[in-house]
Amino acid sequence: MNFEKYSAYPPVEIAGRTWPDKTITKAPVWCSVDLRDGNQALPVPMSVDEKVAMFQLLVSVGFKEIEVGFPSASATEFAFVRRLIEKKLIPADVTIQVLTQSREHLIRKTFDAISGADNAIVHLYNSTSTLQRDVVFRKNRDEIRAIAIEGTALVRRLKEKNGNPGIRLEYSPESFTGTELDYALEVCHAVMDTWGASEEDNIILNLPSTVEMSQPNIYADRIEWFCRNIKRRDAVLISVHTHNDRGTAVAAAEFAVMAGADRVEGALFGNGERCGNMDIVVMALNLFSQGVDPKLDFSDLPRIREVYRKCTRMDIHPRHPYAGELVYTAFSGSHQDAISKGMKANFNSNGGLWAVPYLPIDPRDVGCNYEAIVRINSQSGKGGMAYILETDYGIQVPKWMQPDFAEAVQGVADRTGVELSPSQIHDLFHSEYVTLKEPILLKKCHITWDDMDPELNQEEATSLSCVMLKDEKEFSFEAKGNGPLDAFAKGFVNTSGIEFSVEEYAEHAIGHSAGAPAIAYIKIGTADGRIAFGAGIDSNISLASIKATVSALNRLP
Numbered sequence: 005m006n007f008e009k010y011s012a013y014p015p016v017e018i019a020g021r022t023w024p025d026k027t028i029t030k031a032p033v034w035c036s037v038d039l040r041d042g043n044q045a046l047p048v049p050m051s052v053d054e055k056v057a058m059f060q061l062l063v064s065v066g067f068k069e070i071e072v073g074f075p076s077a078s079a080t081e082f083a084f085v086r087r088l089i090e091k092k093l094i095p096a097d098v099t100i101q102v103l104t105q106s107r108e109h110l111i112r113k114t115f116d117a118i119s120g121a122d123n124a125i126v127h128l129y130n131s132t133s134t135l136q137r138d139v140v141f142r143k144n145r146d147e148i149r150a151i152a153i154e155g156t157a158l159v160r161r162l163k164e165k166n167g168n169p170g171i172r173l174e175y176s177p178e179s180f181t182g183t184e185l186d187y188a189l190e191v192c193h194a195v196m197d198t199w200g201a202s203e204e205d206n207i208i209l210n211l212p213s214t215v216e217m218s219q220p221n222i223y224a225d226r227i228e229w230f231c232r233n234i235k236r237r238d239a240v241l242i243s244v245h246t247h248n249d250r251g252t253a254v255a256a257a258e259f260a261v262m263a264g265a266d267r268v269e270g271a272l273f274g275n276g277e278r279c280g281n282m283d284i285v286v287m288a289l290n291l292f293s294q295g296v297d298p299k300l301d302f303s304d305l306p307r308i309r310e311v312y313r314k315c316t317r318m319d320i321h322p323r324h325p326y327a328g329e330l331v332y333t334a335f336s337g338s339h340q341d342a343i344s345k346g347m348k349a350n351f352n353s354n355g356g357l358w359a360v361p362y363l364p365i366d367p368r369d370v371g372c373n374y375e376a377i378v379r380i381n382s383q384s385g386k387g388g389m390a391y392i393l394e395t396d397y398g399i400q401v402p403k404w405m406q407p408d409f410a411e412a413v414q415g416v417a418d419r420t421g422v423e424l425s426p427s428q429i430h431d432l433f434h435s436e437y438v439t440l441k442e443p444i445l446l447k448k449c450h451i452t453w454d455d456m457d458p459e460l461n462q463e464e465a466t467s468l469s470c471v472m473l474k475d476e477k478e479f480s481f482e483a484k485g486n487g488p489l490d491a492f493a494k495g496f497v498n499t500s501g502i503e504f505s506v507e508e509y510a511e512h513a514i515g516h517s518a519g520a521p522a523i524a525y526i527k528i529g530t531a532d533g534r535i536a537f538g539a540g541i542d543s544n545i546s547l548a549s550i551k552a553t554v555s556a557l558n559r560l561p
């Protein structure tokens with residue numbers, strides 16, 4: 005590959021940078037650019053109705069600043085802004101933002117679009133980068149600075165003419181990442197002076213990574229340098245707007261906040277030009293996962309995903325951080341086992357802090373269902389299957405039986421090559437262990453407890469009579485033992501001639517109600533070294549244990 009065609013981005017000369025030692029302790033001011041930057045990058049832009057649906061979604065998530073379009077550039081965007089204002093769709097605590105190039109006729113049209121709005125941010129931009137100055141505009145530094153000054157002066161005049169104190173200015177030296185730092189500062193100072201920016205009438209200076217050209221730490225250095233050198237820090241809000249060309253837009257925005265930025269622009273699920281805008285869902289939930297209130301409500305991600313998909317016709321990758329369909333799903337056995345143990349430990353802990361292996365946040369906090377965390381395919385371990393049977397069906401397969409069941413599940417998964425759903429796993433457990441009636445069938449079973457008599461030998465305290473079929477031939481027996489299972493084993497061995505012993509046994513109620521059925525699990529062994537597992541379910545636990553034994557006998561190899 006011809007890497008010599010490219011050159012390294014210059015580092016920032018900044019002594020004693022402080023941002024690497026900072027932590028983010030509060031959410032920045034968020035501004036959604038879904039309806040502008042996001043929309044302009046869509047193969048099929050949103051219609052007015054879709055924009056209204058997206059706007060309402062953004063409001064419901066809690067955005068207080070929403071860039072609603074570039075109304076001077078398209079009739080649809082103009083109509084949409086008018087619809088918001090005329091139909092009074094903008095809540096009192098939400099400010100719309102409108103983008104305009106720093107050109108007179110576009111600025112005037114933008115003011116027409118926002119006429120009647122109580123509050124609005126007019127977002128003025130012109131490109132300041134060396135490359136665009138040279139090859140696109142063919143203008144020198146002074147001429148480019150003059151564009152910013154003229155635009156700012158016009159916004160100021162139109163604001164005064166409108167008599168609307170609710171109009172604020174945002175200025176972006178577009179392609180800031182391709183602009184010399186000292187020159188970006190010079191243009192921004194000229195904008196501040198032209199506006200007369202003060203603490204009371206502050207402006208937003210937005211420093212976009214229009215194209216992400218460097219590692220995120222270099223972007224953070226630029227933001228720290230800018231915050232240090234701006235002449236009246238109290239007269240400006242520093243905003244960042246990062247794109248994802250190198251895949252680190254979120255990191256760049258996070259580092260920029262550590263470096264002093266007050267405000268962050270971005271889009272849901274990172275929609276936007278080329279590789280997208282900074283993903284606000286990810287950055288907000290990153291804060292959330294560190295115990296910081298993100299001031300945005302992503303507690304119903306499935307709904308947000310659905311509206312987003314409908315409006316934008318864009319997909320969300322199944323591995324998308326926090327939001328992808330597969331991100332709360334573990335396929336590998338060791339992950340499943342650790343999650344299952346972590347879930348149990350977490351529920352028992354009093355600390356209230358989330359600590360489950362492999363799950364950075366509780367899926368329920370974002371409206372996802374942790375029941376679907378464990379899915380079973382041929383790579384899954386026994387822990388995952390046991391977890392599903394226990395959480396979904398109340399069946400607590402004992403440890404000594406889990407490897408046998410895992411083998412059965414993996415056999416099916418290998419044959420079919422697909423993942424097994426929880427109900428398929430449950431059905432398989434039943435067909436493997438619970439409903440086995442051939443070649444041996446239990447037709448009748450009567451149990452009597454004679455142990456009320458203290459004189460009676462406890463070894464014979466239970467009497468049992470059974471009618472059975474083996475290979476369709478009926479036989480019956482009566483036997484005594486220290487319990488129903490012992491009596492059954494003795495009677496069956498004596499009459500059938502099939503020798504076996506009980507090696508493991510466990511039982512429990514399925515559920516907590518009074519009439520809950522019981523389940524018994526058994527492992528039997530024969531003198532010649534064969535073993536088999538079985539399970540039985542009945543409202544009578546004694547009968548469940550005998551049914552489990554019959555199932556195991558039917559599974560003897």
Ligand code: KIV
Pocket residue numbers: 041103129176178179210212213214215245247
């Ligand atoms: O990416 C960018 O530079 C922009 C500007 C208009 C702020 O979207």
Ligand code: ZN
Pocket residue numbers: 041212214245247277281
């Ligand atoms: Zn952008």
